Amino acid sequence: QVQLVESGGGLVQAGGSLRLSCAASQRTFSSYAVGWFRQPPGKEREVLAVISGDGNQLYHVDSVKGRFTISRDNAKNTVYLQMNSLKPEDTAIYYCAAATIFPIIPARKEGYSYWGPGTQVTVSS
Numbered sequence: 387q388v389q390l391v392e393s394g395g396g397l398v399q400a401g402g403s404l405r406l407s408c409a410a411s412q413r414t415f416s417s418y419a420v421g422w423f424r425q426p427p428g429k430e431r432e433v434l435a436v437i438s439g440d441g442n443q444l445y446h447v448d449s450v451k452g453r454f455t456i457s458r459d460n461a462k463n464t465v466y467l468q469m470n471s472l473k474p475e476d477t478a479i480y481y482c483a484a485a486t487i488f489p490i491i492p493a494r495k496e497g498y499s500y501w502g503p504g505t506q507v508t509v510s511s
Contacts, residue, residue, distance in 0.1 A: 387412075387500075388410055388411060388412045388415065388418065388484050388499070388500040389410065389411040389412070389500070390408055390409070390410055390411075390482050390483070390484060390500055390501065390502035391408070391409050391502055391503070392406060392407065392408050392480060392481065392482050392502045392503070392504060392505040393406070393407045393409070393505060394406040394407050394505065395480060395505030395506045395507045396506075396507070396508070397508045397509075397510065398472055398507070398508070398509055398510070399509070399510050400472060400473055400474055400509055400510065400511050401471060401472065402472050402509070403468070403469060403470045403471075403472065404469050404472065404507060405466055405467070405468050405469070406422070406466065406467040406469065406480055406482075406505060406507075407464050407465070407466055408420060408422070408464060408465040408466070408467075408482030408502060409462075409463060409464050410463045410464070410465075410484070411463075412463070413463070415460065415463045415484075416439050416440070416460035416463075417439045417486075418439055418484040418485060418486060418500075419436060419437065419438050419439055419443075419484070419485045419486075419487060419488040419489065420436070420437055420456075420458065420465040420482055420483065420484050420485070421433055421434075421435065421436040421437075421482065421483050421484075421485065421489070421492060421498060422434045422435050422436075422454075422456060422465075422467045422480060422481070422482055422483075423480070423481045423482075423483060423495070424476075424478035424479065424480045424481070424507075425478055425479050425481070425504075426475070426477060426478040427477070427478070429478075431481070431495060432447070432493070433447055433492050433493040433495075434446070434447055434450050434454055434456075434467065434480075435447065435450065435454060435455075435456035435467065436456070436485075436488065436489065436492045437456045437457065437458050437465060438488045439460075439488075441457070441458050441460070443488050444456060445492045447492075447493075453469065453470050453471050453472075454467060454468065454469050454470070455467070455468045456468075465482060467480070467482075469507075472507075472509045473509060474509045474510065474511045475509075476507060476509050477507060477508050477509050478506075478507060479504040479505070479506055479507075480504060480505050480506075480507050481501055481502055481503075481504045481505075482501075482502045483495070483498035483499075483500060483501045483502070484498060484499060484500040485497050485498045485499060486499060
């Protein structure tokens with residue numbers, strides 16, 4: 387069982403930056419791929435980025451390439467999402483999720499076994 391907790395959300399002005407953290411309870415966290423998702427109000431949950439357990443395999447959805455970057459520090463059992471040049475449309479609840487293998491289809495939520503409760507990000511114009 388892996389417990390995930392997101393942090394780092396909050397209110398930021400458009401053009402600003404935030405770094406989200408996803409902390410895991412399990413020491414074997416380095417064996418899990420981790421993805422960041424978000425769910426805007428009234429919309430479906432969508433994948434943003436995924437990183438393999440060793441950090442060597444990365445996926446970023448086209449819509450956030452160049453603005454969002456996923457990374458991890460396995461010594462700290464933490465995965466990060468650096469978000470720059472934030473826009474009001476980035477307002478959403480942000481979730482991290484862990485998968486036992488790097489998902490063949492990163493956007494497929496069923497490929498992830500564990501989810502955090504989410505953290506709110508609000509970008510004001």
